[in-house]
Amino acid sequence: MELARAIVLAASAIGAGLAMISGVGPGIGEGYAVGKACESIGRQPESSGKVTKTMFIGCAVAESTGIYGFVVALILLFINPFINML
Amino acid sequence: MKVSDFFRGVTEIDVKGPHVIKSFDIGGITINLTETIVLGWFLIAIIALVLWLMTRNMEKVPTKKRQIVAEWIVSALNDLLDDTMGKSFRWFTPYVATIFIFSLLGSLLSLFGLRPMTADFNVTFCWALMTFVMIQYTKIKTNGFLGYLKGFCAPFPVMLPMNLVSEVSTPISMGFRHFGNVAGGMIISSLIYFALTGISTAIGLSVPVLSIGIPAVLSAYFDLFSGFMQAFIFVMLTMIYIASAAEKD
Incomplete structure (x- = not known):
């Protein structure tokens, strides 16, 4: 029983770590978005307000996949549904 | 972080949902009175009081400072609405303003060492559901009920499952996201307090001196910036979804 518990706990921790790999995608995506926004502000400085607003919304939408991974990691770490299944 | 943690330091990380203050049992359904609900009602009272004080004895040509501030807030929100949705959606401003102020203050509660209200999924999901209902209502109002049902089969009927999933996932x-x-900000700041306490004990300080000042810098990002940004x-x-739902297709 102790061994099974240990295995489940270790697997949950590893799973949480793996789930956080999902942070890579939004990072790259938001980097692209911000880079393009900087470019377009450089080209047309008078449109900076609108571009910034649109960029923030785009970043927030791109971020959601990372947030899903984060929520999965949180559930694995702090609620741990699998330990009750033993 | 609690006040007592200030002297002893944070020695263990404990991430839990909001405290359940009291449980009611109504007809077999358990209803929990949680920290979130209490803080939420507290915020509602504060917001209502402030707004009442600001809009008392209004004059046609404002001379008092509080009325000028109130008018500035209203016109700023109206301009935001006009920019994103168009002038025909002026009636929508109160909903947007309510969600924005409630969400902003709910996130900023963490500055006072309380649990932020929006770190409870029930709260944010409830707001998202209200938006969802408004989107569906707007769609039915613009296209009629049959047109609304037909909208799920656009551009061709094979896309029905995809459209349903994209509708439900909103x-x-x-x-x-919120x-x-x-x-995430809440957990990261508790991790930082934990790490700073650990470092302080490792170098032989009984009072965690290191956790003075350093967390404040990170709190400016995680509490102020993130809280404002997420509310915005x-x-x-909400506005974009509803404005796009009001377009006839």
């Missing part, structure tokens, strides 16, 4: 993603950002993004997405 409130879920909106709720999780919740995840605020809860939530209302922006």
Whole structure:
């Protein structure tokens, strides 16, 4: 029983770590978005307000996949549904 | 972080949902009175009081400072609405303003050492559901009920499952986005307190001196910036979704 518990706990921790790999995608995506926004502000400085607003919304939408991974990691770490299944 | 933690330091990380203050049992359904609900009602009272004080004895030509501030807030929100949705959606301003102020103050509660209200998925999901209902209502109002049902089969009927999934995922993603950002900030700041306490004990200080000042810098990002940004993004997405639902197709 102790061994099974240990295995489940270790697997949950590893799973949480793996789930956080999902942070890579939004990072790259938001980097692209911000880079393009900087470019377009450089080209047309008078449109900076609108571009910034649109960029923030785009970043927030791109971020959601990372947030899903984060929520999965949180559930694995702090609620741990699998330990009750033993 | 509690006040008592200031002297002893944070020696263990404990991430839990909001405290359940009292449980009611109504007809077999358990209803929990949680920290979130109490803080939420507290905020509602404060917001109502402040707004009442600001808009008392209004004059046609404002001379008092509080009325000028109130008019500035209203016109700023109206301009935001006009920019994103167009002038025909002026009636929508109160909803947007309510969500924005409530969400902003709910996230900023963490500055007072309380649990931020928006770090509870129930709260953000509830707001997202209200937005979802409004989107569906707007769609039915613009296209009629049959047109609304037909909209799910656009551009061709094979796309029906995809359209259903994308429709249902709207409130879920909106709720999780706001919740995840605020809860993530909360957990990261508790990790920082834990790490700083650990470092202080490792170098032989009984009072965690290191946790003075350093967390404040990070709190400026995680509490102020993130809280404001998420409130803004939530209302922006609400407005964009509803404005796009009002387009005839």
